[in-house]
Amino acid sequence: MSSELSTDLAANYAQGQFAGRLPWGRRAALIVIDFCIAYLEPGSPLYAAAEPARDATARLLGAARASGVPVLHTEVRYQPGGLDGGVFYRKVPALRCFEAGSRLAAPPPELAPLPGETIVTKQYASAFFGTSLASTLTALGVDTVVLTGVSTSGCVRATAVDACQHGFLPFVCRDAVGDRHPAPHEANLFDLQAKYAEVVSEAFVLERFAAIGKAAA
Template sequence: MKDLVEDARAAGYNTPLGAGTRPAVLVIDICAAYVTDGSPLRAPVEEAVRAAATMVKSARTSKVPVLFTRVSYRPGSTDGGLFRRKVPTLSVFEEGNPLGEFLDDPAPLPGETVVTKQYPSAFHGTALAANLTAEGIDTLLIVGLTTSGCVRATATDALQHGFRPLVVADACGDRDPRLHEANLYDLNAKYADVLDLDAALRVIEDR
């Protein structure tokens, strides 16, 4: 991986964006579906969930905004369109299914923003960009699930909407570590800064 990073840097990739002046923590789709045995989306993400909870706790202590996303579909509807046709197991996110519920930690507190989405990116078809702009937020510390899916899509769209995406590697997870590492490498090369947990916590503490 080190050689790949050096090769990318030599080719003009991996230029750091850095944090702006007003960060927020964006928690992507951390829910029961990924940690419940028997769930079709079960993945080895417990450590990532714990790291995400650490990020949320630090943000709240430092008065940094925390936002959550969730996926929700109406049963029998066309919500999610071709995405649901491509990935039928997304049916676990139909309203009323407990697999779509937040965990005990991290979970949104009353008053914190919850973005309900139907596609991978938290920006697609939602008011997230407008809400961030209204709050003066220019940087997103992105944590959650999964690295190759909704984390990647959200980080890429954040860049395209003019927000600085900082993906917290230790606080994201996937069903296969190879997918996790490959997507972090590519995100860091072209679309985001990828930080470890300690570096991400310093962004919060130093704001």
């Protein structure tokens, strides 16, 4: 890469017409992606120091529930041996954390699904791949998805890209997603904002959820 291209990344992307913005749509849902003990327990092969993202997600969950915003959760589950994980399972040994019965696969108590909230079980990075998520969102009349969870460079990114490709407006909450290192975290947030999604703050989402609650009152 030439020094001219790498001098100012933001300016380079803006010059290349990557400065578009997506509008907030008519009906939103909150999707909590794969938040489980594996990303929060030191010593776990997937530990991501994601406690701040967990806390932000918990606040968004409370706001969504209070405002009547649909909440969906995703989880990764594999049969013993991971045959249903295919190449992905073979590539990433840490995915053994998600074999059926693993304690590390459980959500932390503050992010546990409530009765009636949809849980989407998946085997690959995107919450849309091989699941009923798109049909469920369509049935709910949802056109806007707020994404939280882990990891930014993996399942969050893949879900955001697929949301865009399925025609949903993806809003990734920067404060409520986490990764194992700041470099892939920031690089993927930058690229998502440039090409596929809106990367927004917790305050932005809380404001939108509050407005939804007011309109429904």
